[in-house]
Amino acid sequence: MRKSFDKHWYAWAMVLPTVVVLSVLVFAPLVQGVYQSFTDVNESNQRSEICKKTLGGDEVCTPNPKASKFVGLDNYVDVLTGEQGHFWLQFTNTIVWTVACVTFHYGLGLGLAVMLNRRFRGRSFYRVALIVPWAVPAFVAAFAWRWIFDQQFGIFNGVLKAVGMDPVAWFDHRWSALFTAICANIWLGVPFMMVAILGGLQSISADLYEAAEMDGASPWQRFRNITLPGLRPVSSTVILLGTIWTFNMFPIIYFVTRGQPAGQTEILVTGAYRAGFEGIRDYSLAATYGVLILSILIVYASVYKRMLSKQGEVF
């Protein structure tokens, strides 16, 4: 033990700040959140004691008769059966939202990266220009897209009118509203994918392409047999991260659709947030949502990882 400390103390010292912050602010809250999901805690009953100042200035505390209590799995039953909130609607939205966003992020990112990986005039200009959306804070982008799709003053409807079509009330229908949010998020997320994939492309040895060319492979065959396999390590990581990030992407939905119409475009994360911080703050409901979201992601990540390791890929 002592020897182990002598040998590793500097490594531990280097990770200590991170570990402390994470355990105080990620794991303690996580445990507490899981606990809250089994109670009926909300804004009005969160105190376990009610304290009153006496005339002498002392505090007298009595147990709160309406304090939150343990309710077992009630929250989960309520949420999953639709008694409380709109879990399945939001779940469907989340899946559509995540699949659409990640597919386009990866597809467009890959396409642009392959193009930028060639040698041609103006390449560095395109590269910088195409990463610009990354530099825009998400909530600013959300407002910008909200405005672009604005029914009265938005440029999108302006263009439609200019070519003689009827303006669309984007935020009056579930799918058109979701479409605007997906557009905004694709715009925001492609640069990260593009840069990551571009890095992956540059790490593929040029010799491989020359060897394949000598073997008579067509450009398409080279793409299929060298580029895509060579990108596997990068792709597997960015798709996993991208999925998780998109799943938990808060500001876009929150500001672009604001759940319009009538909460129909809410995804799980924004739904949980509204439960916890709007109206009467229902902490237990938010926590229940949180546990469900986390479970979905953990299942997804482990299935994803198993799929990869079956194909001989370990990360």
Added chain:
Amino acid sequence: MSSMPPATATETPAAVTPPRVRGREDRSLLASVALHGTLIVATFIALFPVLWVMLSSIKPASEIRRTEISLFASPTLENYRKVLFDTNFPQWFLNSVIVAAFTMVIGIAMSASAGYALSRFNFPGKRGLMWVFLLTQMFPVAILIVPIYTIMANLGLIDTKASLVIAYCTVAVPFCAWMLRGYFDTIPRELDEAAALDGLGPFGTFYRVILPLARPGLAVTAFYTFLTAWGEVAYAIAFMQTDDHYTLGAGLQQFVPQFSPRWDLLTAGAVLITIPAAIVFFFAQKHLVAGLTAGGTKG
């Protein structure tokens, strides 16, 4: 691109011009047009929202609220004046600068040292920590925000900038440490060993040899942490309660309430918010590919 084929030595002036052969590096005209066409469209889409907001921000409010499209219409800085002098925007901006700067500095310090330890040392708990880092990426804001709110309230930190800095570090550090570990892995270990022989301890090696060499990785980390802090909304709205303490993420939405949104103020504010992010971005962008290649991509 269309570089000329190497000029053949023409000693006899009457020599027939050699047939124009397509060199390996050349691309057919069609392919060139397709390549540039696609990229121009992509660039247009990438830049359009930014440019449109910038153009709109110098239109008078009345122009913004018109249904016809116009690029320029009596340009004016009136929107900026209103944002800067008639609203609390400057205060929010200052708050955001402070929060983002602290997050950036603390985040880099924490993730760099953790990333270095993960890259170089085999210590008990290393594998577990790597897992935790990956796992924290999955935690939705929703499950953490209420308990963190409670903790912050107990510490008396609600409505303070410190609460946001700490919260943002938990978001940014795991990813950054993971990425920096990958970057440090690309720096040859022999440099550490040479430093050990030259008389440096682990901390000296880290500070005097490795950090100066990790600039691309650190630039990406800086960019990422800054942007995380600058653009975060959920914690900001939940933690900050007085208008004076709002950061931009929490404040900006006040310009565009559900009814009668002030798009004139919003566009000007959006441009002002994006400027610092853009500055950090352009310092980092040169390193983005290198930093991310080494880092985010290899597990």
Added chain:
Amino acid sequence: MPTSVTFDQATRIYPGMTTPAVSALDLEVRPGEFLVLVGPSGSGKSTALRMLAGLEDVNQGRILIGDKDVTHLRPKDRDIAMVFQNYALYPHMSVAENMGFALKIAGSPKADIEARVLEAAKILDLVDYLDRKPKALSGGQRQRVAMGRAIVRQPQVFLMDEPLSNLDAKLRVSTRTQIASLQRRLDTTTVYVTHDQVEAMTMGDRVAVLKDGLLQQVDTPLGLYDNPTNAFVAGFIGSPAMNLGTFTVADGHALIGGAKVPLPRSTVGAITGDQVQVGFRPEALELSSETDPGSFPVEALVIEELGSDAFLYGNLIGDDLRADHIVARIAPRSVPAKGAKVWFTIAPGRIHAFDVETGDALPTD
């Protein structure tokens, strides 16, 4: 005064491995000596050097520099300097800063550092490059900077880990002699690791041969060449390599390609079974005729004509084909034709014999 270096039963087992990378190494490097550790990859030669440097833990045994036990000292407290295979120059420092870095860490006065760096730069012909970054140097110059970094410290021991392997062939030969002469001049104890036996033979005062973490033999280059203790050392040292083959023994003779080659009496006495591993160096073969006693036929496949020398590579003809390839040094400029059948005898006293089971050398007096 130069110091000695002693490995005393030093053992290194990597975590999670069952076999040691270096197993109970006993080795004494004499003061001022140039000792070369040589072996194939995975032999533990680099590990042994890194244990001495303090870059690897020593799991058992001790390491001493002079009389001082350094087994658990940190690298910086061992008074050593190391030249790495890839030089490990700090990319963000100039040549002068690289060379003076250790002194700077140790807190030497600035003027002192400058003087010593300049002196080393003069020795290594680097004066014009002191302000450059490593990136702006050629491979050979970087190698010299790495040497300079070690020299500047004036350590008790130089450690060199394959410092020439990143140079091209021609530069490697000239740098080889430079390093050897520099070491003589500085008279500093040096431990040098290489996988190249030519380097080992040309540079070392003594050479230690390692295989699978075990020390096989330590001797002067010529001692290794003439008296290898086992078949591995015999085959590893020398270029082209020694011919080694397993042959049947019958009444005091080895049956080589149908020929009966007489074995020394002491060898015959030590043979346990009915087979023996016989070795002979290419230059121990003499062209002969079919009628000479003990001569065996070889089909010439390739002739390497080098001008000063010529080598014949061929197949042993005969029923006992255990050693397919035979290499013989022959007189240049009048070589047999390709495909010709030539006869060889082994020069008297130039035959080596090894036990078939253990590979240990058998007496040949």
